[in-house]
Amino acid sequence: MIKLTAIFDLEFDRMREEIRRRGARRILVQLPEGLKSKAPKIASIIEETGATVVISADPCYGACDLAINEAKSLSADLIIHYGHSELAVKSSDIPILYFEAKANVSIENAVKDAMKYLESLDNIGLTTTVQHVHKLSEAEDILRKAGKKVYVGHEPGLKYPGQVLGCDYRNAKIISNAVDAFLFIGGGIFHAVGVFLATMKPTIAADPFESKARRIDDYAKRVIAVRWADISEASRARRWGVIVGLKSGQMNIESALRIKGELEEAGREAILLALREITPDALMEFPSIEAYVNTACPRISFYEPKKFSKPVLTPREMRVALGKISWEDYLELGLL
Numbered sequence: 001m002i003k004l005t006a007i008f009d010l011e012f013d014r015m016r017e018e019i020r021r022r023g024a025r026r027i028l029v030q031l032p033e034g035l036k037s038k039a040p041k042i043a044s045i046i047e048e049t050g051a052t053v054v055i056s057a058d059p060c061y062g063a064c065d066l067a068i069n070e071a072k073s074l075s076a077d078l079i080i081h082y083g084h085s086e087l088a089v090k091s092s093d094i095p096i097l098y099f100e101a102k103a104n105v106s107i108e109n110a111v112k113d114a115m116k117y118l119e120s121l122d123n124i125g126l127t128t129t130v131q132h133v134h135k136l137s138e139a140e141d142i143l144r145k146a147g148k149k150v151y152v153g154h155e156p157g158l159k160y161p162g163q164v165l166g167c168d169y170r171n172a173k174i175i176s177n178a179v180d181a182f183l184f185i186g187g188g189i190f191h192a193v194g195v196f197l198a199t200m201k202p203t204i205a206a207d208p209f210e211s212k213a214r215r216i217d218d219y220a221k222r223v224i225a226v227r228w229a230d231i232s233e234a235s236r237a238r239r240w241g242v243i244v245g246l247k248s249g250q251m252n253i254e255s256a257l258r259i260k261g262e263l264e265e266a267g268r269e270a271i272l273l274a275l276r277e278i279t280p281d282a283l284m285e286f287p288s289i290e291a292y293v294n295t296a297c298p299r300i301s302f303y304e305p306k307k308f309s310k311p312v313l314t315p316r317e318m319r320v321a322l323g324k325i326s327w328e329d330y331l332e333l334g335l336l
């Protein structure tokens with residue numbers, strides 16, 4: 001079995017130095033699901049510095065989810081956040097140390113495997129997650145040597161060129177008109193599907209962990225078909241729930257209030273529901289609600305809709321359901 005500490009750079013030396021330099025005494029650590037198994041190792045390293053460590057066992061899917069309130073209630077004086085880059089979210093009075101967990105894996109074989117899908121295409125857009133941003137120039141070289149023109153977008157607010165988040169594909173959208181297809185570098189297909197949904201361009205996912213590439217267009221088209229079905233069902237709903245996320249970077253009460261107003265103007269009933277984790281079990285407690293609008297993380301609508309017994313729409317999708325935006329315009333704008 002390959003060790004996660006060998007695959008991902010967990011920067012233990014920097015962690016020790018920063019804890020000592022800051023004189024932190026009680027530290028709350030947040031880890032993404034894929035790194036939670038490293039909690040005992042991380043805890044023992046922090047304890048070597050003389051600080052007390054508490055590991056957050058709650059799910060953590062992004063830097064939108066900083067455990068600021070939890071750290072305050074534990075009287076922690078530092079948050080260590082693994083696996084994501086810093087977002088421009090509300091400021092915290094508890095300092096936050098980010099460790100991005102860059103992947104120490106070669107991208108070469110995965111990118112070379114992707115070439116079979118790119119043969120007839122000249123202009124390629126490159127995207128990736130924070131785990132592989134340091135390898136993007138290597139991917140660019142491989143593509144250029146194969147005669148391709150390579151585009152990498154960099155929009156304000158995103159830390160790295162070419163970086164995408166599950167809810168932010170601006171680095172792909174900004175170059176979309178110039179490219180024939182996108183090459184996404186990273187594990188799984190979640191973000192690659194997002195690139196397709198945001199741009200509607202052919203998208204190849206090159207997975208460095210498996211040294212393989214695949215087209216994700218067919219999967220993404222199935223996601224679009226499910227969105228159409230959910231929007232159609234929601235268009236007939238009388239009673240709606242408007243979800244307000246309680247995570248630090250997901251809360252948007254102003255947007256939720258606007259949406260409630262739009263639903264009521266359209267003759268529907270709407271109530272506001274505040275949640276940290278949006279799960280099927282939590283929503284099942286409201287059987288009379290026929291459809292939801294989610295103002296928090298959009299991944300639920302695009303990647304987990306089948307888990308929910310009622311449609312969970314994004315705000316833009318709600319406007320399609322109310323007839324304010326056409327389905328065609330929605331596709332044209334990009335789903336994300």
Ligand code: SF4
Pocket residue numbers: 061062063064065165166167168250296297298299
């Ligand atoms: S809102 Fe969702 S997609 Fe965006 S960073 Fe947070 S977890 Fe990721």
